[in-house]
Amino acid sequence: MGRDPPVVTVSSAQARADGPGVPVGDDAGPGGRWARLLRAVPVPLALITMIALAGVVLGRVYAGPLLTRLVVGAAVGSVLVSVAARRLPSWLVAPVSVAALAGWTALSLRLAAGHAGLPGSLGEVTVDAARNAIPRLLTAMIPVEPAPDTVLVPLVAAWLAGLTAAEVALRTGRVLLGYVPPVLLYAGAVYVVGPNADPAVGPTVLFAAFAAAGLAMPSGQRTPASADPAAGLAPAVRAAVRLRLLAASAAGVAVVVALAALLAPVVAGQVDDRPVDPRRYVEPPQVESLDENPLIRISGWALNPDQQLVDVRTEQGAPEQGARIRLAVLSDYDGVTWRVGASYRNAGRILPATPTAPDTTTDTVRQEITVADLTGRLLPAVPTPREVTGARVAYDPATGTLIRPEGLVPGLRYTVASVRERPDANLLATANVPAGDAVARVLRVPDGVPEQLRRLATQLAEENGAPYARAAAIADFLAEHYRVTADAPSGHAYPNLAFFLFGPRNGGGQRGTSEQFAAAFAVLGRLAGLPTRVVVGFTPKGDGPVRAADALAWPEVLFEGVGWVPFDPMPRPDEEPRPVEEDFRPPPDDPPPSQVPEPTVEPTATPPGEAAPGPVAGRRGPGPAVLAGGGTGALVLLIGLALLVLATLRRNLTRARLERGDPGRRIAGAWRELTEALRLAGHPAGDDLAAAEVAAQARRALAEARAAQSGASEPAEQRRSDAGFPAAGPVASGPAGSHRSSSPGIVPAGARTRQPGSDLPGGEVDELAGLLNQVAFAPGTATPAQADRAATLATGYVSALRAARPWWRRLLWTVHPGPLRWRR
Known part of the structure; x- marks a missing residue:
C-alpha cells in the first residue's frame, strides 16, 4: 500500500503569529498570494457596488450627478478603510473610519455649497445642514438641488452602511449578515424617491447580481488549514472536493435566482402601482x-x-x-x-x-x-x-x-x-377659456354674491360674447367709472366691493386703490365665466429703488393656448370717470305690479250682447264681420302651423341629442336637455357652476315647482322668474353646456332654505352629473348603456319639472323657440 502524503497542520496560534502574509498549505508562493488576493476582492467589491447603487437610485431625483458621485466616494472610502485596517484591533477601526468620514463630509459639503451658490463659511454651512437636513430633504422640490442640507444624510448613511457591512462581512466572515446595511440603505433610497422617478429596474438587477456574486465567490477570510474541508487530502481528491463545493455553491445561487424569478411577479402584483411618497408626511414651508x-x-x-x-x-x-x-x-x-x-x-x-x-x-x-x-x-x-x-x-x-x-x-x-x-x-381675440376641475379653483364664486354684482357681470357678459371681449369690457368699465385714491380703506369682501362699485360717490363709494380694482375685476370675471386670479407686485420706473408707491395689484385671466394674461382696470390719470348710473342702473328688487302682468287662468267668454252681428241680407259680398272672421281664422291657422313646426323641431332636436352620435355626445346632449329645462323653468344654471352644483340647483328647482303647484307660497325671486321667460339672449356656454340669463331670479346657492322633497330624483340628477364628468375628464370611456341611462334620467327630470308647471306654461314649454336658437 502506498503511503499517504504527510498532512501539514498549523495551529491557530502559529497562524496568528505568522500573520496574514504567511502562506498556508497551497497558498505558498506567488501563485498563492494571487489566489488570496482574488478571494479577498469579491466581497469588498460587492459591498462597494451595492452601496453605490443606492446612490444611483437616489440620484434620480437630484439635479445633476453630484449626489451620486459623493455617495460612490463614501462607499469606496468606508469599505477600503475597513479593508486597510484589518490588522488593527476591531475597537480601533470605528474611530479611524469616523475620522475619514469627517474629512469626506467636509469636502462634500464644500463642493455642494459651491455647486448651489450658497454663501457662508464651512462651519455655518455645516451647522445649517445638520439642523435642517432631514426636513429639507423630504420637502425639497423635484429635482432636488445637491445642496449641503440635501446631501448630508445620504452621504453619512452611505458611509456608515459601508463601515458596518465591511466589518461584519470581512472581519467575522458573515457575508450574508454583512449585506443587511446595504440592503436597508437601498430600500431607503427607493422609498425616498417614491413615485417621483421611473422604477429602478436596472440598478435593482445589478444590486442582486453583485450580491449573489459576493456570496458565490469564496471569502478572503484566512482560516487555519485544519478548517479547510480539502486539507490533508491527496491533490486529486482535494480538487474533487473543491469542485463539488463549487458546484454546490453554483446550484445554490441558481436556486436563489430561480425562486426570485418565480416569486417576483407574485410579489410585484401585490404592490400598489403608485409607491408611497414620504413627502406627504412632512409639512412644507408655510407663509405667515x-x-x-x-x-x-x-x-x-x-x-x-x-x-x-x-x-x-x-x-x-x-x-x-x-x-x-x-x-x-x-x-x-x-x-x-x-x-x-x-x-x-x-x-x-x-x-x-x-x-x-x-x-x-x-x-x-x-x-x-x-x-x-x-x-x-x-x-x-x-x-x-x-x-x-x-x-x-x-x-x-x-x-x-x-x-x-x-x-x-x-x-x-x-x-x-x-x-x-x-x-x-393676435390670438387673444379668438382664444377660449379652459373649464373643468383643473381650473375650478380659479372659477369658484363663493356663496353670498350681492345681486348687483351678479347683474353687472351678466350685463357685461351679454354684451360681449368672446372671453377676451368680456375681460376687456370689465376692465374698461372699471377704468371709465371709478377713481383711484390713496386714502381708500382696505377691504375686498363682498360688502366692500359692492360699496366700491355702487356706493354713492359723495359718500366714499366708487373710489379705491388697486386692491379694489383688481379684486372687483376678478370677481366680476368669475361671474362671467372667466378663470381669474389677483397678483400683487411692483411696477418700478427702472433700475434703482422700488418704493411703496410702485406697489400694485392687477388681475389676470387664463386663456387656452395663451396662458395667464394680465389686464389693467386702473383709470387713466387724465380722464374724468363717468357716473356708474349712465351705463348701469340696477332694476328694482320688486317691480311695480303693473310691470308684471298676471296671466289669465281661464278664457273669458264673450257676453251675448257683444256677439258679432250676422250677415245682412241683400249684400253682394261678405261683410266686414265675415272678412274679419276669415282673417282671424287665417291668423289662427298660421299660428297653429307655426306652433306645430316649433313643436316638431323641438322634438327632433331632443331625439337627435339623445339618440344620435357616440355615447359621449349623447350624454352631453342629455345634460343639455336638463340645463335647458332649468332655463325654461326660470332657473338658468350659471357658467361658473360645476356639474354637481347644477345638479343641486336642479333639485331645488323641482322642489320649488312642486311646492308652488301644491299651493305653497313662492319666494319673490321665483314669482319674478315665473312671470315670463328670460328675455335676454344667452352668453358663452359653461363647462356643463349651460347658459346664464339676465333674469333677476337667479338666487345664489344656499340662499333658499326649503329642502328638496323626499320624492325628488336627486340621486338620478347626481348620476347624470357623474356621467357628464366622466365624458369630460375621461373621453372615450362612456358606453352605449350609459348613454341610454343618461337619456332616461334627463327625460325623467324634464318631464317631472314640466309637469310641475301650470297647464298654460306646459303648453308654452313644448313650443318655446329658445332651445332652437340658444347656442349649442
Missing part, C-alpha cells in the same frame, strides 16, 4: 398671515409712498418702463379675502421649468435684488423665475412665486434669472 394675503398691504403702502422696499439692478435684459415684478399670486377667494393658497417646496438654485404656449416668445431677464424695508417671506421676482442664487428659497410651480423660509432681512441680496413670456396678442 401677512404673506397669505398681501393684498391688504396695498392700502398701507399707498399711505407711505416714499418707503423704499427693495433695490433692483438689471444685469441681463433691458429694464422696461412699467415692467412688473411679481410678489404673490392669489387664487383662492372665500367672499371675504383673497389668499395665496400655494404649496411651497424647498428648491435649489435651478427651478423646474414650466411649459409655455407654442406661439409665446420669451426673453431672459437677470436682476440683482437687495431687500430694504420689505418684510415677510415672499421674494419679488420678474415672472417666471428659473434660477436663484444668493438665497435659499422655496418655490410654488403652480404660480411661479418664491419665498425665503427664514424670512426677509434688510440687506439680503439675491440674483434671479427669469423667463419673461410675451404671448401673441
Whole structure:
C-alpha cells in the first residue's frame, strides 16, 4: 500500500503569529498570494457596488450627478478603510473610519455649497445642514438641488452602511449578515424617491447580481488549514472536493435566482402601482398671515409712498418702463379675502421649468435684488423665475412665486434669472377659456354674491360674447367709472366691493386703490365665466429703488393656448370717470305690479250682447264681420302651423341629442336637455357652476315647482322668474353646456332654505352629473348603456319639472323657440 502524503497542520496560534502574509498549505508562493488576493476582492467589491447603487437610485431625483458621485466616494472610502485596517484591533477601526468620514463630509459639503451658490463659511454651512437636513430633504422640490442640507444624510448613511457591512462581512466572515446595511440603505433610497422617478429596474438587477456574486465567490477570510474541508487530502481528491463545493455553491445561487424569478411577479402584483411618497408626511414651508394675503398691504403702502422696499439692478435684459415684478399670486377667494393658497417646496438654485404656449416668445431677464424695508417671506421676482442664487428659497410651480423660509432681512441680496413670456396678442381675440376641475379653483364664486354684482357681470357678459371681449369690457368699465385714491380703506369682501362699485360717490363709494380694482375685476370675471386670479407686485420706473408707491395689484385671466394674461382696470390719470348710473342702473328688487302682468287662468267668454252681428241680407259680398272672421281664422291657422313646426323641431332636436352620435355626445346632449329645462323653468344654471352644483340647483328647482303647484307660497325671486321667460339672449356656454340669463331670479346657492322633497330624483340628477364628468375628464370611456341611462334620467327630470308647471306654461314649454336658437 502506498503511503499517504504527510498532512501539514498549523495551529491557530502559529497562524496568528505568522500573520496574514504567511502562506498556508497551497497558498505558498506567488501563485498563492494571487489566489488570496482574488478571494479577498469579491466581497469588498460587492459591498462597494451595492452601496453605490443606492446612490444611483437616489440620484434620480437630484439635479445633476453630484449626489451620486459623493455617495460612490463614501462607499469606496468606508469599505477600503475597513479593508486597510484589518490588522488593527476591531475597537480601533470605528474611530479611524469616523475620522475619514469627517474629512469626506467636509469636502462634500464644500463642493455642494459651491455647486448651489450658497454663501457662508464651512462651519455655518455645516451647522445649517445638520439642523435642517432631514426636513429639507423630504420637502425639497423635484429635482432636488445637491445642496449641503440635501446631501448630508445620504452621504453619512452611505458611509456608515459601508463601515458596518465591511466589518461584519470581512472581519467575522458573515457575508450574508454583512449585506443587511446595504440592503436597508437601498430600500431607503427607493422609498425616498417614491413615485417621483421611473422604477429602478436596472440598478435593482445589478444590486442582486453583485450580491449573489459576493456570496458565490469564496471569502478572503484566512482560516487555519485544519478548517479547510480539502486539507490533508491527496491533490486529486482535494480538487474533487473543491469542485463539488463549487458546484454546490453554483446550484445554490441558481436556486436563489430561480425562486426570485418565480416569486417576483407574485410579489410585484401585490404592490400598489403608485409607491408611497414620504413627502406627504412632512409639512412644507408655510407663509405667515401677512404673506397669505398681501393684498391688504396695498392700502398701507399707498399711505407711505416714499418707503423704499427693495433695490433692483438689471444685469441681463433691458429694464422696461412699467415692467412688473411679481410678489404673490392669489387664487383662492372665500367672499371675504383673497389668499395665496400655494404649496411651497424647498428648491435649489435651478427651478423646474414650466411649459409655455407654442406661439409665446420669451426673453431672459437677470436682476440683482437687495431687500430694504420689505418684510415677510415672499421674494419679488420678474415672472417666471428659473434660477436663484444668493438665497435659499422655496418655490410654488403652480404660480411661479418664491419665498425665503427664514424670512426677509434688510440687506439680503439675491440674483434671479427669469423667463419673461410675451404671448401673441393676435390670438387673444379668438382664444377660449379652459373649464373643468383643473381650473375650478380659479372659477369658484363663493356663496353670498350681492345681486348687483351678479347683474353687472351678466350685463357685461351679454354684451360681449368672446372671453377676451368680456375681460376687456370689465376692465374698461372699471377704468371709465371709478377713481383711484390713496386714502381708500382696505377691504375686498363682498360688502366692500359692492360699496366700491355702487356706493354713492359723495359718500366714499366708487373710489379705491388697486386692491379694489383688481379684486372687483376678478370677481366680476368669475361671474362671467372667466378663470381669474389677483397678483400683487411692483411696477418700478427702472433700475434703482422700488418704493411703496410702485406697489400694485392687477388681475389676470387664463386663456387656452395663451396662458395667464394680465389686464389693467386702473383709470387713466387724465380722464374724468363717468357716473356708474349712465351705463348701469340696477332694476328694482320688486317691480311695480303693473310691470308684471298676471296671466289669465281661464278664457273669458264673450257676453251675448257683444256677439258679432250676422250677415245682412241683400249684400253682394261678405261683410266686414265675415272678412274679419276669415282673417282671424287665417291668423289662427298660421299660428297653429307655426306652433306645430316649433313643436316638431323641438322634438327632433331632443331625439337627435339623445339618440344620435357616440355615447359621449349623447350624454352631453342629455345634460343639455336638463340645463335647458332649468332655463325654461326660470332657473338658468350659471357658467361658473360645476356639474354637481347644477345638479343641486336642479333639485331645488323641482322642489320649488312642486311646492308652488301644491299651493305653497313662492319666494319673490321665483314669482319674478315665473312671470315670463328670460328675455335676454344667452352668453358663452359653461363647462356643463349651460347658459346664464339676465333674469333677476337667479338666487345664489344656499340662499333658499326649503329642502328638496323626499320624492325628488336627486340621486338620478347626481348620476347624470357623474356621467357628464366622466365624458369630460375621461373621453372615450362612456358606453352605449350609459348613454341610454343618461337619456332616461334627463327625460325623467324634464318631464317631472314640466309637469310641475301650470297647464298654460306646459303648453308654452313644448313650443318655446329658445332651445332652437340658444347656442349649442
